[in-house]
Every structure is written in structure tokens, then in C-alpha cells.
Amino acid sequence: MTKRVFNFNPGPATLPLPVLEEAQKDLLNYKNTGMSVMEMSHRSKEVSELIEEAEALMKELLEIPQDYRVLFLQGGASSQFYMVPMNFLREGSEANYIITGSFAEKAYKEAVKIGPTHIAASTKEENFTRIVKPEEIKLSSHPAYVHITSNNTIYGTQWHAFPDFGDIPLVADMSSDILSRRFDVSKFALIYAGAQKNLGPAGVTVVIIRPDMLERVPDHLPTMLKYDTHAEKNSLYNTPPVFAIYMVTLVLRWVKNSGGLAAIEKQNEEKAKVLYDVLDNSGGFYRGHAQKDSRSLMNVTFRLPNEELEKLFLSEAADQGIVGVKGHRSVGGMRASIYNAMTLEGCRALADFMKEFQRRHG
Structure with missing residues (x-):
């Protein structure tokens, strides 16, 4: 094998070598089916079991409460920028955003297109050199939820302690630091993460969602943009990115085997x-x-x-x-x-x- 470089790319990022070797071994013949995992029907037993294992491993490793759901969606974290307000920004409330970097700002700009929004705090004037202080956060009068970005890839900043807003749902984009440390998932109503930094290759987005949030999804949304659609069908409503989910599963196994x-x-x-x-x-x-x-x-x-x-x-x-x-x-x-x-x-x-x-x- 040609010598591998030290790959410090921000995403798509380096993957564990044992994961790549496992995928290479399975590429032509997955579990003795005589076909690649990329060729298998998403209605097959093998793919269903793969998704069930991925959800179970996410729950085990992150100690996610058992009634939460783990979904495997498409469209990257950028699609979550508008799905979150579409599903949870109701009339008479405002989406609250804490802006600590470029992707937090992009999420806010998508929410503006959906309904009333409020910037609860921002460090933009300081070129995002830091995370906001708790006393700087000023919520609106009727917050639908509060959105944060846990790690800011471009600027190199990270929340080391997460804010708590009581009954107000806390939503987090954890694309660039999910699975990198321990934290209390139960503080969050919804977490989303593009896979291409810490979880696997580009092509799948992991969503961790509290069950009461699924009950808030409005009926009028397009089917594919409703979180409950994907929860009810175990991420199999339409053809999912099977290979990307398979790779995520291998990464999750690697994390577990690494301690x-x-x-x-x-x-x-x-x-x-x-x-x-x-x-x-x-x-x-x-x-x-x-x-x-x-x-x-x-x-x-x-x-x-x-x-x-x-x-x-x-x-x-x-x-x-x-x-x-x-x-x-x-x-x-x-x-x-x-x-x-x-x-x-x-x-x-x-x-x-x-x-x-x-x-x-x-």
C-alpha cells in the first residue's frame, strides 16, 4: 500500500485505518451475500439490521436516553438549518440563535426565511475568537428553541460547558465534535451532525431527537422534511445512503473497541x-x-x-x-x-x- 499521509483536512476528514481496511474487505462481498453493501436493497434484512446496529451503538456510546431516536438522513447539516425551524418554529414564537461562527450564522440565515428569529448572542464583532459568556445570552420573549453550534471548525472554538435554558428546547449542530467527548445528551431536544468529520464519509447526517419533539411536527410540511416521517420508518422511508451508514457503523464499532x-x-x-x-x-x-x-x-x-x-x-x-x-x-x-x-x-x-x-x- 502507498504510504498514507497525515491528513488534517477539516472535512471530509481522515478515517480510522482499521475502518478503511474493514470496508475494503467487505466491498465485494458483504456478510457472504455475494454482493457489495452498496448494491443491496434498502428493504433487505441486512440493511435494516445495519441501521438498527448504528442506532444502538450511538445510544450506547453517547449514553443517549432510550426513548430518544437516532435518525440517518440526507442533505448534510445544511439541510438541518431549515428543517429545524420548519418543524419547530410555531406562530407566536421566535427561533433563538447563538452565533459563534460561520455555520451558526448560516443556520440563523436559513431560519430567518422560515419565521421570526432572534440573535440571543454573538461574537461576530470579535471575528469569532471565543464562545459567548452565559451572561451575554439574551433570549427573546417566546423562544421556540435555542440553537447553538458546539464546535466552530473554521475559527477553532468550542463550547466547553453547554448552556441550560430549562424547558426551552436546546438544539445543537455538533457536526465537527460529536463523539469526541462525553456530555449529557438529555440536555438537548435535538442534535444533528454531518458525518464527514468524526463519524464517517459525507452523505449521511445523524439526528438525535427527543420523543416529545416528534409530537410537535406539523402535518402541513412536505413528507420528507418531517422528522416523524423518518422516525416512524426507522430512517427507511426512502432509499437511505446505505454505504455511508455502513461506514458510520464501522466507525462506531471502532470507537467502542478503542475504549x-x-x-x-x-x-x-x-x-x-x-x-x-x-x-x-x-x-x-x-x-x-x-x-x-x-x-x-x-x-x-x-x-x-x-x-x-x-x-x-x-x-x-x-x-x-x-x-x-x-x-x-x-x-x-x-x-x-x-x-x-x-x-x-x-x-x-x-x-x-x-x-x-x-x-x-x-
Whole structure:
């Protein structure tokens, strides 16, 4: 096999090597059926069992209350930006959004098209260098729900403690940090996550939804845009993205076999520390974008002294088999995405390269 690079892309992102090897083995003949999982009918017993296993593993690993449902939908997290308000923004109420990054803002802009919306807090004026403080959150008079984005991929910030609004439903886009740490799922009415960062390949979106929210879905919506449609049919109302769900199932098995979320969380903290220590000990050569108390464990964002050095950094990193570290255009500089499948070895390789690059160019 050709040597694999250290892939720090923000999504689609690196996948665990054991998962890729398992998929390679199953590609032509899944469970001795004589066909690939990509060729199987979504009405078959094998596909039904696959989806049931994926839901069961999600519940086990995240300790999701048993009455919650786990759905496997299409359209990416971007489709959830409008599905959430379509299903839950009722007349006489307002959708509340806490804006801490680009995707949080995109979710808000979609909700504006559906009905009354309110920005409960935002750090946009500070170029999203931090998460909002609890005392900055000002809800509207009749909130239908409060929406947050748990991790901001572009800016490298993350909620380390989630807000609690009592009976007001809390909705979260967890696309870029789901399954990376332990948290109390019961605080949330709905969680959604595109798979292509921590869960699997692009093509499927996981939705975790509390049962009372399913009872609030209005009848007048198009069938495919109603959460209860997919819950009633176990994500099999229409042809689902079977291969993507299969890959998610393999990733979930890998997380379980790796020691579960406690072990994954510990490793993610260790990986992030390796890189943030380089930033903090560089004497200002590397400048982190995120404020320290809002730093993400998934996306490490930083700048170098000038753009010429940044171009050189990218070129020399690629020569060392370190790819995908170019920052988003709205922030510039570098972004190392260190999702679950990125190894400690990969983070140490990047850290060593950063130290050597500073030694030669600092």
C-alpha cells in the first residue's frame, strides 16, 4: 500500500485505518451475500439490521436516553438549518440563535426565511475568537428553541460547558465534535451532525431527537422534511445512503473497541495539548486565533508572522506528508483538524515540523 499521509483536512476528514481496511474487505462481498453493501436493497434484512446496529451503538456510546431516536438522513447539516425551524418554529414564537461562527450564522440565515428569529448572542464583532459568556445570552420573549453550534471548525472554538435554558428546547449542530467527548445528551431536544468529520464519509447526517419533539411536527410540511416521517420508518422511508451508514457503523464499532468515549476524549485532549503547547511556547511566532478558554479540541487554528511564511509552511509540510492544514479564507493561516481518527503520532509529527520550521525561519 502507498504510504498514507497525515491528513488534517477539516472535512471530509481522515478515517480510522482499521475502518478503511474493514470496508475494503467487505466491498465485494458483504456478510457472504455475494454482493457489495452498496448494491443491496434498502428493504433487505441486512440493511435494516445495519441501521438498527448504528442506532444502538450511538445510544450506547453517547449514553443517549432510550426513548430518544437516532435518525440517518440526507442533505448534510445544511439541510438541518431549515428543517429545524420548519418543524419547530410555531406562530407566536421566535427561533433563538447563538452565533459563534460561520455555520451558526448560516443556520440563523436559513431560519430567518422560515419565521421570526432572534440573535440571543454573538461574537461576530470579535471575528469569532471565543464562545459567548452565559451572561451575554439574551433570549427573546417566546423562544421556540435555542440553537447553538458546539464546535466552530473554521475559527477553532468550542463550547466547553453547554448552556441550560430549562424547558426551552436546546438544539445543537455538533457536526465537527460529536463523539469526541462525553456530555449529557438529555440536555438537548435535538442534535444533528454531518458525518464527514468524526463519524464517517459525507452523505449521511445523524439526528438525535427527543420523543416529545416528534409530537410537535406539523402535518402541513412536505413528507420528507418531517422528522416523524423518518422516525416512524426507522430512517427507511426512502432509499437511505446505505454505504455511508455502513461506514458510520464501522466507525462506531471502532470507537467502542478503542475504549469508548472516555478513552477517545482523553486521547483528543492529549492530541490538542501537543499542538497548543507549540503555539504557547513559540514566543509569538505562532499566533492562535481562538482565545485560550474557548480553544477547540478538534480544530487548531493559528497564523504565522506573514503570508509568505504561511505559503512556505504549507509547501514544506506537504513535502513531509502533512496535508490539509491550510486555514479557511475568512481566518487565513493554518488549521489542523484533529478529529477522532487523527492519531497522536500525526499530531506529534505536525508539532515537530512546526518547531523545526520556527527554528529555521523564526
